[in-house]
Amino acid sequence: MAKLTLAAVTLTACGGCDVQIMRALLHPDIMESFEIVYWPFAVEETRLPEKVDVALVNGVVRTEEDLEKLREVRKAARRLIVVGSCAGFSGIAGQADYWPTDASLRAVYGKPPENTVKVLRRVFSPADLVPVDYIVSRCPPLVPSIVSALRAVLGKTSIETVESTVCSQCPRRIKEIKEIHFKKGMPRDADPETCFLSQGYLCMGSVTLVGCGAPCTRFGLPCFGCSGPSHEVALRRDSDIVIALARKIAVLAGLDPVEGAETVKKKLLETYGPRRFYVFTMGSEVIRTKPNAYAVEAAAETRLNPELCEKMIETRKKYLRR
Amino acid sequence: MPVKPPTIIIDYDRCKKCLNCIRACTAFEGVYEKGEDGYPKVVRPEYCVECLICHLVCPSNAITHKNYRETLVLDLSGLPIERYKHIV
Numbered sequence: 470m471a472k473l474t475l476a477a478v479t480l481t482a483c484g485g486c487d488v489q490i491m492r493a494l495l496h497p498d499i500m501e502s503f504e505i506v507y508w509p510f511a512v513e514e515t516r517l518p519e520k521v522d523v524a525l526v527n528g529v530v531r532t533e534e535d536l537e538k539l540r541e542v543r544k545a546a547r548r549l550i551v552v553g554s555c556a557g558f559s560g561i562a563g564q565a566d567y568w569p570t571d572a573s574l575r576a577v578y579g580k581p582p583e584n585t586v587k588v589l590r591r592v593f594s595p596a597d598l599v600p601v602d603y604i605v606s607r608c609p610p611l612v613p614s615i616v617s618a619l620r621a622v623l624g625k626t627s628i629e630t631v632e633s634t635v636c637s638q639c640p641r642r643i644k645e646i647k648e649i650h651f652k653k654g655m656p657r658d659a660d661p662e663t664c665f666l667s668q669g670y671l672c673m674g675s676v677t678l679v680g681c682g683a684p685c686t687r688f689g690l691p692c693f694g695c696s697g698p699s700h701e702v703a704l705r706r707d708s709d710i711v712i713a714l715a716r717k718i719a720v721l722a723g724l725d726p727v728e729g730a731e732t733v734k735k736k737l738l739e740t741y742g743p744r745r746f747y748v749f750t751m752g753s754e755v756i757r758t759k760p761n762a763y764a765v766e767a768a769a770e771t772r773l774n775p776e777l778c779e780k781m782i783e784t785r786k787k788y789l790r791r
Numbered sequence: 792m793p794v795k796p797p798t799i800i801i802d803y804d805r806c807k808k809c810l811n812c813i814r815a816c817t818a819f820e821g822v823y824e825k826g827e828d829g830y831p832k833v834v835r836p837e838y839c840v841e842c843l844i845c846h847l848v849c850p851s852n853a854i855t856h857k858n859y860r861e862t863l864v865l866d867l868s869g870l871p872i873e874r875y876k877h878i879v
Contacts, residue, residue, distance in 0.1 A: 604878045675851070
C-alpha cells in the first residue's frame, strides 16, 4: 500500500503539541503508513505541497500569516485534524484576547514596533474558521488520541468520540455541600478522597469533556478544563460554563436548580472573577456566541478599565528588569 | 403527555453517587430513589414529566432518556454541533 502523505502545521503555539505529534508518529504502524512531507520541526522542506492526504494543525490563529497558512493547508489537505486545546477551543493561547493587542505589544517592546507581523485584532481557533475532520483536544493532546485519529484516517479502526465529563473518571467521592463558601487558590489542605467541589474549591471537571482519565484530580490538582466544554455546555444555547457549574453546585448544596444556581453563580463570579472559568476557552466561538457569554465579559474587563493594562505593563517591566 | 413513558437509563459506570438527580427531580413523587448500594435507581419512570433537569445537574452525564419529546434548545448556527461529532 502506498504511504499517505502527512503535513504538520504549527500556527501560533508553544510547541508542546509538536512533541506529542512526534511521539504519536513513533508508533510502528503509523510510521509505516505515513510519509511526512512538511513539518518545520522535523523536515527540511519549507513549502507546503499542493496536495496532502492528512494535515495535523496545532496552535491558534493570531497573525495574518497564520490565517493564510490555515487557508492554504485546508485547501491542500484531504483530511484535516486539529491537535490540541488551542486549535480546538483556543486554549491557553486564547488568553491573549484578555489584553488589547497594543497593550501586549507595549508590554513586550516598550512601544508598538514597526515592520512587524500583522497581528489580528483577536485570537481565533482554527476549528472556528475552517471545517475540520477531527478534533484531538486537551493540553497537551494525549498520544493515544492522536494515534486513534490517525488510524481512523487510515480506515483501520473506528473512532470512539467522548460524551461524558471528567467526573466520570475521577476517583474522588462527591459529598453533599453543607455551606456554600468558595476558597481561592490551590487546594493544599484538601482531603484526597473527597470531591473538590464538596470541599469548596473550584474544579471544572463536571463541565469538561473526558478522555484524559482525570490525572489532575488524582494528583491533587483541580480540573482546569483543558479538554473543552462538555456537550451540555456547548450544544445548549442557554447554557454556559459558569451557569452549568453553578447549577451542579447548587443542587449538591440542596438548593433549587434554577433559583439557587443564580445565587451560586453570583458567588462564583464574585470569588474568582469571570476569567477563571475560561482558562482554555476564552477565544472559542462556541462559548463566545452564547447569549449570556461570560467569556466576552471577561475579555471586556481590560477594555473597560485601561488602568488594568497600565498595571500589567508596569508589573511586566519590573519582572523584566530583575 | 406522551403515550409511552420514557425509558430512563442510568450508566452506572459513570455514576458518582452524588444523588443530584434525586434532589433535583421535579416529579411529585420523584422518579429516582436511593438504592441499597448507594446508587440512584429509577423507581417510578411513569411519573417522569420530561423536564430533563436530571441531565443538567448530573456531573457525569450518566442519565439518558429514551422516547422523550425532543425540545432541546440547540445552537442553530450548526457549527458547534457538527464539530462535536468528531471530538476524540
